[in-house]
Each structure stands twice: as C-alpha cells, then as structure tokens.
Amino acid sequence: MATEATDAAASSPGMPQLDFSTFPNQIFWLVVTLVVIYLILSKVALPRIASVLAERSGTITNDLAAAEELKLKAVEAEEAYNKALADARAEAQKIVAEAKAEIQSELDVATAKADAEIAAKAAESEKAIAEIRENAMQSVTEVANETAEALVGTLLPQAAGADVKAAVAARLKG
Template identity: 65%
Template sequence: MASETHDAAGTASACVDAGGGAIGMPQLCGEWMGNQVFWLVITLIVIFFILSRIALPRIAAVLSERQGTITNDLAAAEDLKVKAQEAEEAYHKALADARAEAQNIVAETKAEIRAELDVATAKADAEIAAKAAEGEKAIAEIRANALESVKDVAKDTAKELISAMGVKADARSITSSVTAKLKG
C-alpha cells in the first residue's frame, strides 16, 4: 500500500501522493466530487443572491430607465413629426395665400396700368383730335388762300394775256370771266 496515502483522519486517498500533492487533476478526482459539488452549490447560491439582490435590480432599473427614455423619445419624435406636418401644412397654406395675393396684386396693377393707359390714350386722342382740327382749319385756310391766290394769278394772267394780244379789257370783266370759269 505504498501508493495509497492517508489524510489527516488516517484514511487513504487515491488523489493525493505521499507528499500531500494532488495526482492529476484534482477536479476529476472521484473522491472529492461530493465536496466540489457542495461548494459549487454554495457558490451558485451566493452568486444568485448577490445577483438577485444587487446586480439584477440595478440592471432592471437601467433597463426600465432606458425603456422610459426610449418611450419618451418616441413620443417626443411623434410630437415633433406632427408639429413638422403642421408646419409644412402652414407653409403650403402661406405659400398658396402668397401666390393668391401676388395674383391679386398683378391683377390690380394690370387694372391700374390699363386705367392709366386708357386715360393717357384718351388724352392723346383728344390732343390728336385738337391738332387734327387745327390742321383741318389750317388746311381750309390754306385752301381758301390758295383759291384766292389762284383767282388773283388767273386774273393777272388773263390781264397780261389780253394785254399781250393787244386788246384792252377792264378789270371788272376779267374778274367776272375768271370767277365764271372757276365755278365751272
């Protein structure tokens, strides 16, 4: 029995050498398995209580806080989305109103320009009519003067022709002959 060793109680162990050191891997020693399972269970129970009393509540609080933050952020994002849609609708309405106002301004301006143009046209037509009347009057005067000048020229020409022929005619007979010829 030289390969067997005795522990403090005096029992022999196959997992310990003569110097008290472990032979092979002590975790795999069948004699120690019960002791290892006992300490494993104790360790797991301690870890469980530490985790369940300290770590898991903190993790749950962090997760709850994150969930609350995410929920609040989603609600805020939804509110902002609604506000953005309202702002976009207000923008489109303002744009449509501005376009309508611009059309009204254009129409009013066109009407004002048309009215001013009509007044200017009427004024120009009146001036043209006045100048045309003056021109007609001047033409009539020129015609009357021209007719008188033609009569005078015709009289002078007739008098000179008659004198050149050697016939003596008085001014009254020459005037009556020229007047008769001019009337047709």
Template identity: 55%
Template sequence: MATETTAESASACVGPNGSAIGMPQLCGEWVGNQVFWLILALVAIYFVLDRVALPRIQAILAERQGTITSDLAKAEELKAQAEEAERAYEKALAEARSEAQKIAEETRAEIRQQVQDAQDKADAEIAARTAESEKQIAEIRASALANVETVAKDTAEALVAALGVNADKSALDAAVDKRIEG
C-alpha cells in the first residue's frame, strides 16, 4: 500500500516510468514551480541588466551624444569658416574684377593715346608732304609759266618771221608779256 500511495501521490503529469506525460509546461500541478523559476530568472536578468548592461549602454549613448554634439559644433565652426572663406573669395573676386577693369581702362587709354599720337604724327607728315607738294607744284607752275612765256615768245618770233615781217625781238617780247598778263 505504501507503494500505491506513493504512486498516487505522484502527479498525474508523470507516467509510471517517471517520464512526463504530454507537455510538462501545460501541467497544472507544476505552474507554481514554473512561476517561481520565472520570477527568479527575471530578477536575475533585471540585476544583470541594471548593474552591467544598462550602464554600458548608457555610457555608449552618452559618448555618442557627446560625439554628435562635438561633431555638430565642429560642423557649425566649419560652416562659419566656409562662409568666411566665401565672403573673402567674393571680396577678392570683386577686387580682382575691379583691378582688371582698371587695367583694361588704362590699357584702352594708353592705346587711344598711342593711336592719337600716331594719327597726329601721320597728320603732321601729311601736312608736311602736302606743303612740300604744293611748293613743288608752285615751282612746276612757275617753271611752266616761264616755259610757256619762253615758248610763246619763240612762237611769236617764228610766226612773225614766217610772215616775212622784220620785228624787233624786244618789241615782240613786250607784246607777248602784255598779252600773258591779261
């Protein structure tokens, strides 16, 4: 009988050979035992997380936050430096453009002056050549008039001689001079 009571006192979840019948997790007699070990495991996990894992995670998060904050500050500083560099670049570019404009204007003025000087020199040379040409023309005209007078006197003398009239050379010259003058 004693063995019967022991067998009866054994659970309905355990078979006669000591193995579990069905799924032991679903056995209602073992629920208290399972709850105890569940609470014990959760408390152990909580203490491990609270004392070991969470401080490490918090340290990593704080380090990341510090890195992010430092990177943002550095980015703001670099942005300010970039804006400063851009302003300096724009200023230098404006100065360079202004200087280029000034140099271009000076060069244009210099070229205009050179052109004006060359034109004045050419005008002076043309005026000198014109005066010289007019002088030569006047000399040629005077020479031509003298030659015309000589030719007219010789022609008059030849005509008078051809007509058979004996005329004085000085009288013929005076008549030709009078006729040439108008």
C-alpha cells in the first residue's frame, strides 16, 4: 500500500507544487513560522540590534566631540605655553636690565664717592706737603741765618746783623 502510494506519487506527471492536498499543511506551517520569526524579531532581535547601533553611533559622536574638545584644549595649552614663555623671557630681560641699571648706578655712586675721597685726600696731602715744604724752607733760612750770623760774629765781630741776613737771603736764592 505504502509502496504503491510512493510509486503513484513518484510517477505522477504533475508538479508537487500543484498538489492541492498539501496546501493546508504548508499554509498552516508557513503562518506559524512567520509569526514565530516576527515575534523573535520584534521582541528580541530588532530592539537589541537597534540599541546596539544607536549606542555605537552615540559612542562615535561622543568620541569625536571629545577629540575635538581635546584638540581645542591642546591648541589653547600651546598658546598659553607660548605666551608664558614670551612673558618669562620679557620678565627675565626686564630683570636683567634693572639689575644692570642698579649695579651701574651703585657703581657710579661708589666711583664718585671714591673719587671725591681720593680728591680730598690728595688735597690734604698737598696742603700738608706745602706746609712741610714751607716749614722746611723757613727752617733752612733760619738755620742758614743763624749759622751765618754765628760764623760772621766769630770771624768778624763788627759786622752788622742786617747785612748778614740780606747776604744769606741772596745766597739762598742764588
């Protein structure tokens, strides 16, 4: 019986597609299958994939924004660095110039003071030397006068003192 049926089915000239007796079976299982696939998709797969895609695009957008922000920050930092560098340089130059000026002024003051002191000392010394010289000249005159008077008094007791002094002065000049 079974083999006969198989033979009949195998040798039937028509297409199995047009065997209407199998239609209810196929349609029933097709509807079941489509409903099951639809439920799997709409309850599990599609929300999951949609959320993953949304999350990914969100992550990418955030990362890009963060990168842009960091880039801006880097540029800002570089500018600040350059500015700080320039400021520091200017400051250093200013300090150097100030120090130089200060040292120069101190040096000038010190030099002037020293010059003044030296000048004062020199003047004093000159004065002292002049005094000494004057004293010395006077002493020499006195000593010469006294010596001459003594010599003259001893050799020529009648000779006047005034003549001797004049003679001594004339000799000292000569």
